[in-house]
Amino acid sequence: MQSLKNVNYTNGQLSMLVMLRVLIGWHFLFEGLTKVSKSGWTSAGYLLDSKGWFSGIFIWMAESPGILKFIDFMNVWGLFFIGLALMIGLFSRLAAIGGMALLAMYYLSHPPLAGLEYGAPGEGTYLLVNKNLIELFALAVLFVFPTSQIIGVDRFLYISKYKRNPDPQLA
Amino acid sequence: MSENKNNGGMSRRDILKGLATVPAVGGLFYGAYVSGKKYDATREARQSILKEFNIDAGVSTPRMTYTPGAKSTGQKIRLGVIGFGIRGPQLVQASGFATRRWLENMEKMGPDNDRLKAFYEQEDLNIEYTAVCDIFTVKAEEAKDTVDNGSAHGKKGNAKVYKNWEDLVNAPDVDAVIIATPDHWHAPMSIVAAKAGKHVFVEKPMTHKIQETHELFRVIQETGVVFQVGHQHRQTDSYFKAKEIIDKGVLGPISMVLTHTNRNSPNGAWVYPIHEQASPETIDWDMFLGNAPKVPFNKDHFFRWRKYWAYGTGLNGDLMTHEFDAFNQILGMGIPKSAVCSGGVYFFKDGREVPDVMNVALEYPDKNYTFIYSATQANEYSRTNLILGHDASMEITRELIVKPDRRSTRFAEKFEKGIIKPDEPLFSYVPGSTNLDAVTTATERYFAAKGLLYTYRDGVRVDSGHLHIKEWLEAIRGNGKTSCDIVAGYEEAIAAHMATVAHKMGIKAFWNDETKEIHDQNGNVIHEIPTDSPADVGVIA
Numbered sequence: 001m002q003s004l005k006n007v008n009y010t011n012g013q014l015s016m017l018v019m020l021r022v023l024i025g026w027h028f029l030f031e032g033l034t035k036v037s038k039s040g041w042t043s044a045g046y047l048l049d050s051k052g053w054f055s056g057i058f059i060w061m062a063e064s065p066g067i068l069k070f071i072d073f074m075n076v077w078g079l080f081f082i083g084l085a086l087m088i089g090l091f092s093r094l095a096a097i098g099g100m101a102l103l104a105m106y107y108l109s110h111p112p113l114a115g116l117e118y119g120a121p122g123e124g125t126y127l128l129v130n131k132n133l134i135e136l137f138a139l140a141v142l143f144v145f146p147t148s149q150i151i152g153v154d155r156f157l158y159i160s161k162y163k164r165n166p167d168p169q170l171a
Numbered sequence: 172m173s174e175n176k177n178n179g180g181m182s183r184r185d186i187l188k189g190l191a192t193v194p195a196v197g198g199l200f201y202g203a204y205v206s207g208k209k210y211d212a213t214r215e216a217r218q219s220i221l222k223e224f225n226i227d228a229g230v231s232t233p234r235m236t237y238t239p240g241a242k243s244t245g246q247k248i249r250l251g252v253i254g255f256g257i258r259g260p261q262l263v264q265a266s267g268f269a270t271r272r273w274l275e276n277m278e279k280m281g282p283d284n285d286r287l288k289a290f291y292e293q294e295d296l297n298i299e300y301t302a303v304c305d306i307f308t309v310k311a312e313e314a315k316d317t318v319d320n321g322s323a324h325g326k327k328g329n330a331k332v333y334k335n336w337e338d339l340v341n342a343p344d345v346d347a348v349i350i351a352t353p354d355h356w357h358a359p360m361s362i363v364a365a366k367a368g369k370h371v372f373v374e375k376p377m378t379h380k381i382q383e384t385h386e387l388f389r390v391i392q393e394t395g396v397v398f399q400v401g402h403q404h405r406q407t408d409s410y411f412k413a414k415e416i417i418d419k420g421v422l423g424p425i426s427m428v429l430t431h432t433n434r435n436s437p438n439g440a441w442v443y444p445i446h447e448q449a450s451p452e453t454i455d456w457d458m459f460l461g462n463a464p465k466v467p468f469n470k471d472h473f474f475r476w477r478k479y480w481a482y483g484t485g486l487n488g489d490l491m492t493h494e495f496d497a498f499n500q501i502l503g504m505g506i507p508k509s510a511v512c513s514g515g516v517y518f519f520k521d522g523r524e525v526p527d528v529m530n531v532a533l534e535y536p537d538k539n540y541t542f543i544y545s546a547t548q549a550n551e552y553s554r555t556n557l558i559l560g561h562d563a564s565m566e567i568t569r570e571l572i573v574k575p576d577r578r579s580t581r582f583a584e585k586f587e588k589g590i591i592k593p594d595e596p597l598f599s600y601v602p603g604s605t606n607l608d609a610v611t612t613a614t615e616r617y618f619a620a621k622g623l624l625y626t627y628r629d630g631v632r633v634d635s636g637h638l639h640i641k642e643w644l645e646a647i648r649g650n651g652k653t654s655c656d657i658v659a660g661y662e663e664a665i666a667a668h669m670a671t672v673a674h675k676m677g678i679k680a681f682w683n684d685e686t687k688e689i690h691d692q693n694g695n696v697i698h699e700i701p702t703d704s705p706a707d708v709g710v711i712a
Binding site: 018021022025026029030033034037063084087088089150151152153154155156159 | 181185188189190191192193195196199200202203207285
C-alpha cells in the first residue's frame, strides 16, 4: 500500500468515498447472504439466459454440472466476502478487484445491446451502459481512491506496517 | 496526532476509525434477519396449507426412474418397427437408435451438443431391432440403417426389411412391435400383432374408427399382450404432482377443464415436405390405402395423410388426445357422457378435409365438470391448460401453479387473516426443482415456462419418450404395468370419435356406458363415424 502514502482527502471527499464503499459493500453482501441462505440456489437459469458476445461460454458453463457448481460457489461466497470486505474496510482494494471481476461477468453475460431481450425483467432501459457497468466503474474509483486504510479495518494493518514511520494521513 | 501510543501504536481514535463502518454490517444482518423472518412466516403459512392438505412438499415419485448410462437387466427384447416417417424415427431414437441424418445434424452443431450428449447417455434398454417395415423404400432403408448402425451404445445390428407388415408381425424373431403408421392402420396392425402374441406400442389415437376400438379392446384383453399407447405425457413429472394436489382436494369442486392446441406453421398444420424420390415405384400405394377408399396414387395423401379423414383423425384424434390423456391421467375422467364439436377449415384452404380450427366440449355430468378443447393451427398464442375449481385454479404447463380463487369459501378465512393472498400462487412446482414451494422465484418460473429447464428425473434431464418406451419394455419383462394401457387408450379413442361424430353429423353425441355405444339425442345408435367428408363440413356443425 505504499502508493497510498500520498493520498490526501478532504473530509467531504473521504466521507463520500467511504459511503460509496459501504453502499456497494451492502449491495454485494446482501446479494450473497440471500443466496447463502437459500439452499439450492443456482445461477443456471441466469447463465442459460445469456445473450450477446460471449453467450456461448456462459451457456456452456451452465450446462456442465461441475463448472456450474464451481460458478455457483464462487458467486455466492464471492458476493458475500467481497461485500463484507468492502463494508468493514478489510482488504478493500482486493475486494474491489474481485467485485469488478464479478460485475464484468454479469455485464458480459447480459450485455445491454440493442435488440437483446432478457428473461429476467430489468427495471430500466439501457444501451451499452447499465447499472452493472456503473457499479463496476464505481469500484474502479474506489480502487484508485482507497479509504479503508483511513476508515476501515485496514487501518490496523496499515498502522502496524507503518508504525515505525508514521504517516500523516492517519491523523 | 495521538499521544497515546502504548497500545501497539494505536490510539482510541485509530480503533474508532478502523471500526467505523462495522456497525453497518450489523445493520445489514439485522435487516436480513427481519426480512428473513417475514419470508419464513409466509413460507410457514404456505407450508401449513400443504400440511393441511397432506401434500408431500418433495418431488413426486416418478413412475419410471432414470439412470444415465445404466442398462436394463433381464430378457433382451427383439423389436420390430412399422412406419418410419416422422414419429417412427423419434420413437426408435427414444429407444436408443438415431438416424444417420440426425446424428450428422447434431454433430454439425458441435461436440458439446446437449441433445447428442443426452442421447449417448441414455439408458441401454437391452433391446435389438430385428425387423423394420415401411412401404416407402427410402424410409425402409433408412430404418434398417438406423437400427443397424445408429445405436447410442455402439451395437451393430442386422435387421430384416419387410415389405409386408403382416410378415413382420408374424416373424418368430420379433417379440414386440412399435406401430407408427397413419392412424387408419393403427388398429388393424395392433389387432393382428396381439393375436400373434406380440406386445404392442402404438401411436395415438389407437384407432381410427368406432368398431375397431371395441375390437382392439377385446383382443388386447383376451390375448393379454403388453399394450402401450404412445402418450409420453404419462411420464411428465409435473402431472404426477398435479394429480396428487387434485386428489387431496385443494382445488375444491372442479367445474371446468380447459385445454388447447395453438400452432402456426405449415408443419404444425401437417403440411409436411414431399420426398423427391416418392413415386408409385418406391411406394406401395395399395398397402398405404388399406381400408381407405381406393384413390389413385397421390403424394399429398401419402405424406400429408393427417389432412384427410380416410387416414387421419383430425385435430380430435391427433391433438386433442394429447390433452385428453394428460387430464385423464390427472383427473381420471373416463369417457364423457356427451360431446359437441364444431370447427372448420378457416386458414389452410389447401384442399384438406379436416378442420384447422376446432372446439370440443365433453360433458361429465356425474363429475360435474366440462372438458373443453379449443384448437387453432393458425395462431401460436400460448394458452395455458387450466383446471378450474371453486377454491383454486391450476395452471399446467411444464410447471404447475395453483392460484387460490378470490371467492373461495374454503380460503375465505385465510384471505382475511392475510395468510394467503388471492392473487398469489398457493404453490408452484417447477420440474427439476427439489421442492414444491410457493416461494419459487419469478425468474425461476420464467425460465421453466420458457422451456430452459426440462423434464427431470432426480435432477437429470430426460426425454419422456424414452421413459415411456422403457415402461412398456419393463412391463414386457414383468416389471410393473404400462401407464397408457388399453383402458386409457379406449377411453381416449372413444372420446375423440364421439367429438368427430358430433362434428361430422352436426349433432350432440352421447355415450351409453352400459351398451358401450354412441348414440344421438334420439337414442339412435351411431355405429361408425360417417365416411363422407364434405370439404365444407365445418359449416354444418
